[in-house]
Amino acid sequence: MLETCPDCTARFAVGLLRCPHCQAPAPLFADRMEEDDTVPRITVAGGPSNADALPGEPGYIEPAEPAEDPTDAPAVDKEPEPVAYQDRPAADLKAELRQRGLPTGGSKTELVQRLTEADEDAKAGPED
Numbered sequence: 001m002l003e004t005c006p007d008c009t010a011r012f013a014v015g016l017l018r019c020p021h022c023q024a025p026a027p028l029f030a031d032r033m034e035e036d037d038t039v040p041r042i043t044v045a046g047g048p049s050n051a052d053a054l055p056g057e058p059g060y061i062e063p064a065e066p067a068e069d070p071t072d073a074p075a076v077d078k079e080p081e082p083v084a085y086q087d088r089p090a091a092d093l094k095a096e097l098r099q100r101g102l103p104t105g106g107s108k109t110e111l112v113q114r115l116t117e118a119d120e121d122a123k124a125g126p127e128d
Contacts, residue, residue, distance in 0.1 A: 003027065083119065085112040 002011040003026055005019035012020055019026065085093060093111040094104040102114055 083115070085115050 001014050003014045003016070004011050005022060005024050006027060007024040008019060008022040010019055010021040012026075014028065016026055018024060090108045090111060093108065093115060096115060097104045097111060100115075100118060102118060104111070106114070
């Protein structure tokens with residue numbers, strides 16, 4: 001159910017004391033209104049029309065916390081998480097070895113050991 005403002009013809013919810021658009025008293029409450037009974041207006045941008053409102057006043061909106069910019073955070077060199085090769089099936093291990101150009105023969109334990117050693121060699125960097 002909506003009420004129509006007599007001044008600006010805007011439609012608003014029944015029960016509001018004033019029209020949110022023009023602040024005219026709602027017909028239902030016009031005879032019981034006092035001058036200081038106001039409803040904050042809302043702008044097209046969704047904010048209060050009273051940008052100078054203080055906390056507790058009509059139209060006040062809590063300021064939003066600024067989002068942290070990830071480019072402002074100091075760069076931290078993180079070590080990569082150790083890969084749990086033991087939990088992966090042998091076919092996946094062989095595919096990983098093939099991709100790295102390493103031998104693919106042997107038991108699963110040998111495959112895991114080969115991948116782990118390759119990771120350690122890569123972490124150590126090139127030896128001069």
